[in-house]
Amino acid sequence: MEKIKIESAKLPLCDHCLGRLYAMLGHGLSNDERGKAIRTIYAMENNLNLSSIYPENCELCNNIFSRLDDYAKHIANMLKDIEYETFMIGSRFSQETMEREKELQDEFGNLGEPINREFNRELGKKVMEITGKEATIKDPDVTIIVDTEYDDFEIEIKPLLIYGRYRKLVRGIPQTKWPSGKYKESVEEIIAKPIMEVTKGEGHALHGMGREDIDALMLGNGRPFIIEIKMPKRRKINLDEIAKKINLSGKVEVLDLRFASKKEIVQIKSSEPKKRYRVGIKVDASAEELKSALDSLIGKISQRTPTRVKHRRADKVRIKEVYEVKLIGKDNEAWVVEVLAQSGTYIKELMHGDNGRTSPSLAEKLGKKLEVLWLDVIEILDR
Template sequence: MMYEILKKYPLCDRCFGRLFAKLLHATNIERGRALKIYKLLEIEKKINKGEADENDYELLKAILRSGCNKTRLNMEIKKESCPWCRGIFEKDKIERLLNKAINLLKEYDFNTFLIGTHLPEDIKELEEEIKTEYMESIKQEFGREFGKLLAIRLNKQPDKENPDIVVHINPYTEEIYLQVNPLFIKGRYRKLVRGISQTIWLCGKCKGKGCEICNYTGKKYPSSVEEIIAKPIMEATKGKDEKFHGAGREDVDVRMLGDGRPFIIEIKEPKIRNIDLKKIEEEINKDGRVEVLNLSFAKRKDVIAYKNTPHKKTYRALVECSEKVSEEDLKKLERELENRIIKQRTPKRVLHRRADLERIRKVYKVKTNKVDDNHFEMIIYCDGGLYIKELISGDDGRTKPSVSSILNKPCICKELDVLKVHDNETGDINGRNE
């Protein structure tokens, strides 16, 4: 029976009501007190009629020990402390915890929060022992009730899905610490110059420590798209660290043009979240090497979408051929590569850091333009993940077919630009979205 638990554990009204939280639309205190009073009335009625047995008296004493002294019977039973809540909802304790949390939060600019309640192991074991089908954990109730009070004090909103900060509390030990969730900012970047990497590239020799080879910078390349974009954002947010997430990447010697490549920058443990993105956009674009477009706030789930969604690309390549190239050669190249499946093993130049796999990609359309006898321009619309330099050179037969194999003339890529990343849409040969 539901009341038998009181014989073993003198649960207070709140905790007894929590055992049946999903049955009656009332607070746990109201529910627990009502259930106890109902049973007291029943027992007192039986006693007055002389129908009470030993079990009734045992239950009567258990209810009185739990603090519900509503009977007219002349019984002096000392109230015992509740072994489940142990007074964590007492006003003085709640006030101490509120002040402690507010003091920790005062150095952060944020909009939403969530309470993360932590229970000692013996409380978890007790809950497991007395668990009912309709029970609510004390963890849920404390988080809900404390969250309401903190929201009023801070004039902030609780958010179960994407809180800016999680306030972790063990109400039994009064330990509190903060989990400051990352701030995500998305946009598109254009890399206007060659010679800078997308992300920070550590020196292969010292792995970032600094040595003679890297001129003690710890980096293989002096600058990156990541650093240029991150610097003003880190200054504005006072974040602890950052991570750059791009929808693919281009080589160091490749420009990213058109309307740019989608990216998300993740700012870890930001102290300030409400920042002027337009102002930051203008600050980044002063650099001249990298431009950002359409900065806006993002969510964690957007990172997964950027990483896992394949995007078709449109490229411009300047090709150099060791032999003369005719207009007929170029027309043949356009015909041969239209809607062509390309089998491509991992290029030799990246084998030291990538697995040796065969990739199947597709070229949808190619347009060519002759520059001189030994040079021509290609506009290539293809699947993402296709290595364009190797599509041109053939990479000693590791890419089939290739520009070199189709023309039967050794060719190399002299310049390469990304003209369009076709995210969420298809595209045409000119880099425009259809």
């Protein structure tokens, strides 16, 4: 008992706030049990009626711990239309409360814990009893923040993350929603639409492993992506059914859908796999001329930010590597060229040179102007 200052029993505090001053002492006890024990000993030593040393109102928490049942019922009601398995309680207390508690902790030996930690823990127990769900601090499905000063409640729902690969089957649609509204739809919106319908989410974002040009197709094994559904009310959804609905669009196909984790977004955004392309070009040259010129493109190339994107990207020179280039043949008026290159290589510019901003280029090697008619991404070598 040397560490406990028994006169602290006279403080105008509830049992929770009194016991919390000594939260580090005694195992298997709650703070209110510590507080009751300290007051009981003090009453016995001073031959006092125990009830006479209880304050009518706790000067620190304003009796907030007596209202935990009401808080828990309110939270359970707020969560009744949300699908979740785990939750976490967070809280905000006024600066005045936190400063007063710090003063008390300093005065009585700094053996306690913060008021918000106890509040979160005890309220979490109450919510668990009502909902049957698990309270956790590790990646909860739902977080409830209680502003105790204003009795205000905020709900944060963990985003639903779905990994997959997409093929873009039509030209003229961007990967993500266009801020200006210039394009009526995007790969992101086509994928998100059926998911939003079943999850009742409030927003979405697509995280892709790079992106293709708006006028390019994404074929082959597809581009890895994660679609993020914000504030989803439903989490248990049938991904096979979702894929079928997306694929009915005729514009975008998805495959390999599965649920994903937040760390996978970082992995996807930071990955730089080699990519294989097919590009259709129009140029007055023979097959032999093209093959010879294409062979000379293998190796390091210098690319200054293309004219077509320099208004939105830093104007700088990048060194990229071309691993393979070959002539596939002719398709109507287009010569078809296949290129395997480093991630981030501008393939159109590798062909036409962009007035010398990319060097070497096919146009430079041929000594002729050429026109890029179309571009397809046919493989992403990420695995």
